[in-house]
Amino acid sequence: MNITHSFQSQLIFGFTFLKNEDIISLIHPALAVAFVFPLIGIVTNFAWQTRQRRLAVAGGGKSKIPPIVGREHVQIGRWLTGSVVGVTLVALAYSVVFGFNGFIDKQEKGNLDNFQVIFVALMFVATIASLVLLYRAKPKLWRAIFATLSGMGLVILGSQDGVWRLSKEWYWSHYYLGIAVSLLMIFSLAIVEDIYKDRANRWRYVHIILNCFALLLFIGQGITGSRDLLEVPLSWQKPAIYKCNFNKQVCRVNNSDIFQDIPKIG
Ligand code: HEM
Ligand code: HEM
Numbered sequence: 555m556n557i558t559h560s561f562q563s564q565l566i567f568g569f570t571f572l573k574n575e576d577i578i579s580l581i582h583p584a585l586a587v588a589f590v591f592p593l594i595g596i597v598t599n600f601a602w603q604t605r606q607r608r609l610a611v612a613g614g615g616k617s618k619i620p621p622i623v624g625r626e627h628v629q630i631g632r633w634l635t636g637s638v639v640g641v642t643l644v645a646l647a648y649s650v651v652f653g654f655n656g657f658i659d660k661q662e663k664g665n666l667d668n669f670q671v672i673f674v675a676l677m678f679v680a681t682i683a684s685l686v687l688l689y690r691a692k693p694k695l696w697r698a699i700f701a702t703l704s705g706m707g708l709v710i711l712g713s714q715d716g717v718w719r720l721s722k723e724w725y726w727s728h729y730y731l732g733i734a735v736s737l738l739m740i741f742s743l744a745i746v747e748d749i750y751k752d753r754a755n756r757w758r759y760v761h762i763i764l765n766c767f768a769l770l771l772f773i774g775q776g777i778t779g780s781r782d783l784l785e786v787p788l789s790w791q792k793p794a795i796y797k798c799n800f801n802k803q804v805c806r807v808n809n810s811d812i813f814q815d816i817p818k819i820g
Contacts, residue, residue, distance in 0.1 A: 571788065571790075572788065573788070573789050573790060575652050575789045576788050576789050578648060578652070579648055579652065579786070581644055581648070582641055582644045582645040582648060583779055583783055585637075585640070585641045585644060586641050586775070586779065589637055589641075590634070590637050590638055590641055591772075591776070593630060593633060593634045593637060594634065594769070594772055596630050597627060597630050597631050597634050598769065600623050600624075600626045600627035600630060601627050601765070603619050603623040603627075604623050604624045604627050605762075606619055607619040607621070607623060607624075608624075628746060631742060631743075631746075632689070632743060632746075634739060635685075635739040635740060635742060635743040636685070636689075638735065638736050638739045639681075639685055639704070639708070639736050639739065639740065642708060642732055642733070642736045643678065643681065643682070643708075643711070645732070646708075646711045646712060646714075646717060647678065649714075649716045649717040649718065650674055650711070650714045650715070650716040650717065651716070652716070652789075653715075653716030653717060653718060654716065654718070655715045655716055656715060656716025657671060657716070659716075660715070670714075674711065674714060677707055677710055677711050678707075678711065680703070680707055681703075681704055681707025681708060681711065684700045684703035684704035684707060685700070685704040685740070687700045688700035688701055688704055688740070688743060688744060689743070692747070694747075694748070697744045697745075697747070698744065700744075701740050701741060701743070701744035704740055705736075705737050705740050708733055708736055708737065709733065712729065712733050717729060718782075726774070726778055727778070728775065728778035728779055728781075728782050731771050731774045731775055731778060732775055734771055735768050735771040735772060735775065738764055738765065738767070738768040738771070739768070741764065742761060742764070742765060742768075745757055745760070745761060749761055
């Protein structure tokens with residue numbers, strides 16, 4: 555009997571037993587894996603070539619790398635900023651609505667504050683608007699203002715109820731690393747003009763150091779995101795899973811009567 559049970563729970567179910575809420579929770583990881591990480595690869599490849607070319611030319615030599623690589627790096631880099639901030643906003647939107655103590659939880663408990671819902675919705679609009687304006691801004695002051703506003707938007711949205719922050723273990727928190735890397739992308743977008751104008755290359759070096767760190771954070775996002783996908787239960791399984799004893803790492807599996815009605819699957 556036990557073997558039958560474990561076989562049943564080992565089967566792969568496709569999308570059959572995912573509720574709408576679970577499918578929506580997949581949007582963020584799917585976008586990150588299918589769009590953001592490929593862009594990171596392209597941007598990094600162009601970054602490497604840009605550097606190799608610049609060093610070769612600065613050393614008085616010639617380079618086989620075409621001069622266009624710098625522009626290509628920035629062009630895809632601009633897409634990267636938008637998509638990283640985009641996936642972060644998608645994740646935060648999911649969490650404030652469906653997360654623990656998020657809008658739906660509060661509505662069920664009857665303590666959902668309409669003002670908070672409107673405030674959060676407006677913060678999403680303001681953050682996206684600030685990012686769009688940052689893309690268009692040319693003068694240094696406006697770039698600084700819109701970069702600060704869009705960054706603040708992310709931080710304020712991230713501090714809402716429902717968002718799982720893992721604050722005690724911030725160094726491997728998917729949330730903190732994600733917000734940090736989003737802010738670094740916003741900063742990169744804001745200083746593009748400065749990198750080009752600065753003959754002493756100071757902004758260029760600031761950019762290289764910060765974004766090599768960003769690369770490490772992106773790898774961290776791949777690891778912590780996969781870990782979280784593994785740990786977050788399906789919506790309808792939560793009541794059972796959260797009754798497990800996490801310290802002893804055991805669950806109540808011996809109440810065999812609840813399995814009796816399960817039809818044969820597969
Ligand atoms: C993973 C992310 C990124 C990494 C690792 C990275 C790294 C680099 C590196 C190594 C260079 C070449 C520096 C040199 O000449 O020695 C560079 C140049 C540059 N990067 Fe990035 N970068 C990233 C993302 C971005 C983003 C998102 C933007 C802007 C939206 C951006 C804008 C620029 C600009 C304007 C240059 C100068 C290009 C040129 O000389 O023509 N980068 N980056
Ligand atoms: C560029 C890469 C990524 C960024 C910037 C990013 C950012 C974020 C942020 C800010 C949150 C909100 C935290 C919360 O509400 O609890 C989040 C949640 C989440 N992300 Fe990502 N993420 C990235 C990649 C990934 C990947 C590759 C996966 C999985 C394969 C993933 C899986 C998740 C999951 C399961 C959650 C909800 C649970 C949690 O709180 O950790 N993410 N992400």
